[in-house]
Amino acid sequence: MRPNWLTRRNHDMLEWLFGQRKLLLKKGILAEETQRLDDSLWQAAFLSPDHREQLIRWSRVFIAEKTWEGCDGVKITQEMQWHVATATGMMVLAYPDWYFDKTATILIHPKAYKARVEPRFSNLTFGAELAGEYYRSGETIYRGPVVLNWRDIQSAALDANEGHHLVIHEFAHQLDMINGPSADGLPPLPGNVDEAEWLKAMKAEYKEAQDMVGQGYRILMDDYGLTQESEFFAVASELYFQQPRELLEYHPNVYDLLKQFYVTDTAGIFLD
Numbered sequence: 001m002r003p004n005w006l007t008r009r010n011h012d013m014l015e016w017l018f019g020q021r022k023l024l025l026k027k028g029i030l031a032e033e034t035q036r037l038d039d040s041l042w043q044a045a046f047l048s049p050d051h052r053e054q055l056i057r058w059s060r061v062f063i064a065e066k067t068w069e070g071c072d073g074v075k076i077t078q079e080m081q082w083h084v085a086t087a088t089g090m091m092v093l094a095y096p097d098w099y100f101d102k103t104a105t106i107l108i109h110p111k112a113y114k115a116r117v118e119p120r121f122s123n124l125t126f127g128a129e130l131a132g133e134y135y136r137s138g139e140t141i142y143r144g145p146v147v148l149n150w151r152d153i154q155s156a157a158l159d160a161n162e163g164h165h166l167v168i169h170e171f172a173h174q175l176d177m178i179n180g181p182s183a184d185g186l187p188p189l190p191g192n193v194d195e196a197e198w199l200k201a202m203k204a205e206y207k208e209a210q211d212m213v214g215q216g217y218r219i220l221m222d223d224y225g226l227t228q229e230s231e232f233f234a235v236a237s238e239l240y241f242q243q244p245r246e247l248l249e250y251h252p253n254v255y256d257l258l259k260q261f262y263v264t265d266t267a268g269i270f271l272d
Contacts, residue, residue: 020064020065021061021065021099024057024060024061024064025057025060025061027057027060029053029056029057033056033060034052034056036078036079036082036086037052037055037056037059037082037086039079039082039157040079040082040083040085040086040087040157041055041083041086041087041090041157042157042158042159042160043090043241043266043269043270044086046269046270047269051093054093054096055086055089055090055093058085058089058092058096058099059082059085059086059089061099062085062088062089062099062100063081063082063085065099065101066103066104066105066106067104067105067106068080068081068105068106068108069105069106069107069108069145070107070108071107071108071109071110071113071147072109072110072113073110074108074109074110074150076108080108080150080153083153083154083157083167084106084108084148084153084167087156087157087165087167087168087171087241088100088167088168088171090241090264091168091171091172091175091237091241091262092175093262093263093264094262094263094264100171100174102142102143102174102177102178103145103146103171103174104143104145105144105145105146106145106146106148107145107146107147107148108147108148108149108150108153109147109148109149109150110149110150110151111149111150111151111152112135112136112137112149112151112152113135113136113147113149114134114135114136115134115135115136115139115147137149137152137166138152138166138169138170139170140170140171140173140174140177140183142177142181142182143181146170146171146174147170148166148167148170149166152164152166153166153167156168156242160242160243161242162243163220163222163238163239163242163243163246164238164242165238165241165242168234168237168238168241168242169234169235169237169238170234172187172233172234172237172238173230173234175187175188176230176233176234183228183230183233184229184230185199185202185203185206185228185229185230185232185233186198186199186202186233187233187261189260189261190260190261190263193260193261198257198260198261201253201257202229202232202233202254202257203229205232205251205253205254205257206226206229206232209221209225209226209232209251210226213226219250219251220239220243220246220247220250220251221235221236221239221251222235236251236254236258237258237262239251240255240258240259240262240266241266241270244266244267244269244270245267245270247267248267255267
């Protein structure tokens with residue numbers, strides 16, 4: 001049986017945590033915060049006043065509750081924190097109580113960094129990729145840190161960036177892993193969505209995209225999104241928020257499936 005003192009400590013910690021959240025959520029919106037939102041997220045200009053306010057308040061909580069660490073000489077600034085928080089918060093506008101509680105730490109490198117890569121199976125090469133040290137833009141670890149780089153974060157804040165957004169990509173993996181430690185392309189769907197049917201449809205879209213590339217067609221989805229189902233979900237999520245109208249035009253079924261999860265109708269809101 002767990003000792004009473006440990007139970008009381010956990011209870012006190014939760015009370016403190018949610019008490020802090022309430023305080024941060026209740027505070028009035030500052031002009032400085034409005035400016036930070038606009039500077040860090042191009043999509044913010046197209047959000048409703050209610051969603052803008054929600055995103056600012058959500059970002060406060062996210063920034064306060066995460067441990068932020070700079071790597072390779074990076075000094076963490078408020079600008080960096082707001083860039084990460086606003087993009088992440090935009091993804092969960094339909095789930096305002098989701099604060100990525102299992103993600104305690106965010107590491108930021110100045111640019112792409114060297115990391116050890118273990119061999120893994122690739123559906124494109126039909127073989128194992130070579131292990132070794134390679135440059136990476138970012139990384140997501142289950143119950144571990146999310147690793148990002150400031151150069152790529154800045155690029156995606158300005159415009160559609162050809163559909164790329166590192167923060168959205170890595171936090172899509174975090175959403176994917178809410179159901180378990182292995183990312184499989186299946187996020188926690190709303191109760192009104194049939195999980196089996198959703199997964200079957202997304203797998204079919206993934207396979208169709210692979211087949212089209214195999215036949216020599218160019219598609220909106222980049223090749224990295226075709227290496228694994230989890231990467232397909234993450235890359236498609238980038239497009240859903242960065243180039244939603246293009247995603248709707250070229251991969252309408254993928255757009256519809258993501259809309260069932262993210263709920264926010266990005267193609268109807270963001271004029272990329």
